[in-house]
Amino acid sequence: MASREYSGSDGDSTLTRDIVLALTAGFLTGALAIPIVINVGLGTMLRVPLFLLPLIAAALFVIALMVASVVAGRAPSLFEFTKFAMTGVLNAGVDFGGLNSLMLLTGIASGRGFIAFKSISVTLGVINSYVWNKYWTFDAAKSSGARRELISFMVVTLIAVAVNVAGADVIVNIIGAPAGVSTKLWANVGAISGAGLTLFTNFFGYKFFVFRKLSVLTSG
Numbered sequence: 001m002a003s004r005e006y007s008g009s010d011g012d013s014t015l016t017r018d019i020v021l022a023l024t025a026g027f028l029t030g031a032l033a034i035p036i037v038i039n040v041g042l043g044t045m046l047r048v049p050l051f052l053l054p055l056i057a058a059a060l061f062v063i064a065l066m067v068a069s070v071v072a073g074r075a076p077s078l079f080e081f082t083k084f085a086m087t088g089v090l091n092a093g094v095d096f097g098g099l100n101s102l103m104l105l106t107g108i109a110s111g112r113g114f115i116a117f118k119s120i121s122v123t124l125g126v127i128n129s130y131v132w133n134k135y136w137t138f139d140a141a142k143s144s145g146a147r148r149e150l151i152s153f154m155v156v157t158l159i160a161v162a163v164n165v166a167g168a169d170v171i172v173n174i175i176g177a178p179a180g181v182s183t184k185l186w187a188n189v190g191a192i193s194g195a196g197l198t199l200f201t202n203f204f205g206y207k208f209f210v211f212r213k214l215s216v217l218t219s220g
Contacts, residue, residue: 015069018083019062021136025090026061030054032090032097039100040185061086080137084203087132095125096191100184109183110172118168118191126157129202138211149210156205160198168194 030053037043037050048056068082098121103109108117130153134140140149171190177183 018065018069018136022061022065022083022086023058025086025132026058027054029061029090029093030057032093033057034097035101035104036096036188039104040188041182061089080207081203083137084133084206087129087137088202090132091125091129092192092195094128095121095195096188097121098124099191100188103184103187109187110177114172114187115165115169118165118194121191122161122164126161129157133206134211138207140211152210153206156202156210160202160205164194164198166194 033053034050037046037053043050064082064086068079072079099117102117102120103114106113106117108114134149168190171193172187177186
């Protein structure tokens with residue numbers, strides 16, 4: 001579904017569903033940001049209470065969705081990419097939120113412990129990514145070939161995970177934190193760098209290789 005036009009009762013229902021899912025994704029992202037802010041020590045820099053982060057993120061997600069829906073007629077792939085981007089932000093929340101929660105609980109922010117924590121958090125992000133991209137971003141709930149889809153997803157994702165973790169490992173354990181930068185903050189820099197390497201690879205891999213529509217699968 002490259003674009004979406006909302007008209008009639010079906011359009012209203014679809015728009016309502018997208019808004020609810022955007023609100024949910026935004027709220028979860030904001031909630032998962034709280035342990036990141038606490039662990040990195042950014043709480044004093046924020047001008048809003050931490051408990052408001054989920055509400056702020058939910059509002060921003062809905063605004064982005066509505067803007068994308070308005071301009072989707074001129075840029076057909078923008079609406080779908082906007083949902084993918086929001087899902088990606090939620091994935092990052094699951095990844096970084098889980099990583100920082102583990103660091104908060106253990107005090108470990110480098111070495112083998114970091115790699116173990118990063119592997120756990122990115123795996124949770126992968127599971128989250130599959131569910132949201134399949135049922136929301138690419139609306140592939142009724143796609144045929146579930147086995148092929150799952151295998152394709154695992155191939156694309158395993159490559160992305162390997163690049164993600166390897167990139168984070170280089171930043172955190174090989175380059176190391178510069179003087180004056182805390183290991184916890186640098187661990188998040190490494191995590192962000194690793195995730196950034198896989199953004200567009202995941203989008204095009206999922207769109208054209210994993211969650212292909214039935215019409216694509218049966219044509220040619």
